[in-house]
Amino acid sequence: MRREALAQVEGRLGPGPGRRPLPLAAGLASLFPEGGLRRGSTLSIGAGAGATSLALALLSGPSGAGSWCAVVGVPDLGLVAAAQSGIDLGRLALVPSPGPKWPSVVAALLEGFDVVVVHPPRPVREADARNLGARSREHGAVLAVLACPAWPARPDLGVEVAGGNWRGLGEGFGYLAGRELEVVVSGRGGAARPRRGRLSLGEPVSLGSAAAH
Amino acid sequence: MASYGARALVALCPGWPVMSVGRPPSALVAVVEANRVVAVSPAAGAADVRVGMRRREAESCCPGLGLLSRDLAGESRRWEQAVAAVEEFAPGVEVLQPGWLALGARGPARYFGGDLALAAKVAAAVEEAASRDGAGAEWAGFCRVGVADGLFAAQLAAGTAAPGEPVVVPRGASAGFLAPFPLQVLATPQLAALAGAGGAGTGSDGRFAALVDLLQRLGLRTLGDFAALPPPRVLGRFGTEGLLAHRLARGLSERPVRGRVPPPDWVVASELDPPAEQLQAAVFVGRALAERLHQRLAGEGLVCTRLAIEVETVEGATFRRSWRHDGALSAAAIGERVRWQLEGWAQGPATAGGGPGPREGQGGQARFGPVVKLALVPEEVRPDTGRQLGLWGAGPGAAARTARALARVQGLLGPEAAFSAVLQGGRDYKEQVRLVPWGEPREPLRAGGGGGTVRQGSKSATARSREGPPPWPGRLPGLAPATVHCSPLPAEVLDRAGRPVGVAGRGTISAPPVSVAFRPATSGHGGPAAPGGGEAPASTVVAWAGPWPLEERWWDAGRGRRRARLQVCTEGGAAYLLVREKGSWWVEATYD
Helix, strand or coil, X not given: CHHHHHHHHHHHHCCCCCCCCEECCHHHHCCCCCCEECCCCEEEECCCCCHHHHHHHHXXXXXXXXXXXXXXXXXXXXXXXXXXXXCCXXXXXXXXXXXXXXXXXXXXXXXXXCEEEECCCCCCCHHHHHHHHHHHHHHCCEEEEECCCCCCCCCCEEEEEEEEEEEEECECCEEEEEEEEEEEEEECHHHCCCEEEEEEEECCCCHHHHHHC | CCCECCEEEEEECCCHHXXXXXXXXXXXXXXXXXXXXXXXXXXXXXXXXXXXXXXXXXXXXXXXXEEEECCHHHHHHHHHHHHHHXXXXXXXXXXXXXXXXXEECHHHHHHXXXXXXXXXXXXXXXXXXHCCCCHXXXXXXXXXXXXXXXXXXXXXXXXXXXXXXXXXXXXXXXXXXXXXCEHHHHCCHHHHHCCCHHHCCCXXXXXXXXXXXXXXXXXXXXXXXXXXXXXXXXXXXXXHHHHHHHHHHCCECCCCCCCCCCCCCCCEXXXXXXXXXXXXXXXXXXXXXXXXXXXXXXXXXXXXXXXXXXXXXXXXXXXXXXXXXXXXXXXXXXXXXXXXXXXXXXXXXXXXXXXXXXXXXXXXXXXXXXXXEEEEEEEEEEECCCCCCCCCCCHHHHHHHHXXXXXXXXXXXXXXXXXXXXXXXXXCCCCCXXXXXXXXXXXXXXXXXXXXXXXXXXXXXXXXXXXXXXXXXXXXXXXXXXXXEEEEEEEEEXXXXXXECCECCCCCECCCCCEEEECCCCCCCCCCCCCCCCCCCXXXXXXXXXXXXXXXXXXXXXXXXXXXXXXXXXXXXXXXXXXXXXXEEEEEEXXX
């Protein structure tokens, strides 16, 4: 009964500070069913071109709003790009080489961090995947699995890059100034119908004006 | 009784700055600080190098002279051993400066049978402790000791003593002993210890410098001259400071030796007999130790911010690791860390992850076994100033939870497995990032780490370099690559005719690149091409720019690098940063 009363209050006031979805960057928020990353959910970030940039874009919203993020198993993450995308490096922890103990590492991090991105270094056992999913639900953290199509447990949401194009580079002139990514979000429940959107990264200017200043 | 200074003993090593760096007396060496010589080795002294000389003067009178800059911290650290050796038989040792120690002599002298016996004992202890590193072996008989009433007279006595022959000024005879000394010693009593330093005249930095200057102009040359003045007149003319100096000159006490309290030993340790085969048993003991340590520290109003856990196994291997915590470590937190640490060690070395393994002390690759000894060593304690949690729980709570989670990870993988990144100055993308082990201060090594914006190394940036961070010309503008390969991947870049593309010394490209081939990294994630062996897959270039030259340290043959960079965009929608160095192409980063 008390739980019902709480649910009623929550319905009137909106969810409490510990349960509100984590905010996302402007281009991504509209693609997610709740307008943000739901705490306790599992995401899979598809393999392929643009996956790392997409992961950084996903982290930038929560990190900019004060959340703590961790990245496990990505030794070659471009941290200049991370800072450029708006991630606060002071609240970003990196575990580049977790080795065979990676499930314990991720489980420990899920207790303290709001978003944990993991690229599993080897085939994942189903028990580990389920255990980590349960861990993230229990602690209200978001588990994002990067570039691991063989993740044994079904994630709540799948985020993929369906295409994109570059800005600023010509045939022997210019420089890579920015890019557009076409992002598809699909999943269960409210996200059963895939949503598509465009995410713009880098300088929001055309080459002409970039050359002018 | 009260008018004489308390009996004091001073021991000193005149060449300590030279000696503490491990140079033999025969080496031609002088130690320099602020362009002045502060210490010389005996050989250099024989070559007429004097303390107080300018650097250039010293070099001109002894051409082969080796000049070292002063390392006060190192001197103090090594002097500490000598102090500890004396402290073993006489309490209340005061360090006047590295190379000098003072001691209240009355009690120990009575116990050891007179001032001379005590002086010999102190000299022996100091020499033994200082030559323990092997550095001081050739310096045998360097320690000089003086005993007198009052610290001031004892310092001068030690300064005039010869090695092996302590100067003992009898009780009540200090005034007579002091009388012939020049007035400058009031400002710097160490002067007497420096051979031939009477005329050096560097009393300008001492405490009574202005007073000494004035007295000399009034025609007083020695301490005896000054001491002969009647005290009331001195007070009337020179004030309290003058009276204080006058008391010193008359051999009366200014202050007694202020002995230091030896630093307390906080280590708690426990021997396990029989050895703990089960991990749980060791963890249990660890908890009890944590509780004991916490109570001891709390009783003194202290908290521990860095703690080392030491374990000795049956096979004699020792394991040690330090834990840092920005807040205070509570008893429960210490107990938890002991458990994590023991679990981490018991699970075997964390080398499989490819990250740097834990520092296992002398054990090296030793196997963890039954525990015979467990010790908790607080490495950093500070007064407990308390902590205030936020009213709504969110802010500091989150940081504490994160710290806990990372401590756990560091327990599993070692302290150098979890990092925080700091942006710093640099030209390529790898240089611009510094990974700091979590918990250490986040400081860049080089200035000029931009926030999120990367500016083109243009003229305006160069103009700014006079103030503000350096500009790091050669940084690429625009989007930064999301994947910077740990080790660049060898690549092949071909032109339309299928010939390799080259970059000339002037930074021009031989032909537009048409195809790029390289094998993706095996541990690659999200790379556009599927990982796998076989031929390096080639992809067609649809857009490119460059080459941008990057020349670093052209003046340094060993570390100089010349590179040219190229951005290419391939048909599949991928983009790469290619680098040409020493005739071959590499994929440095992927715009993933």
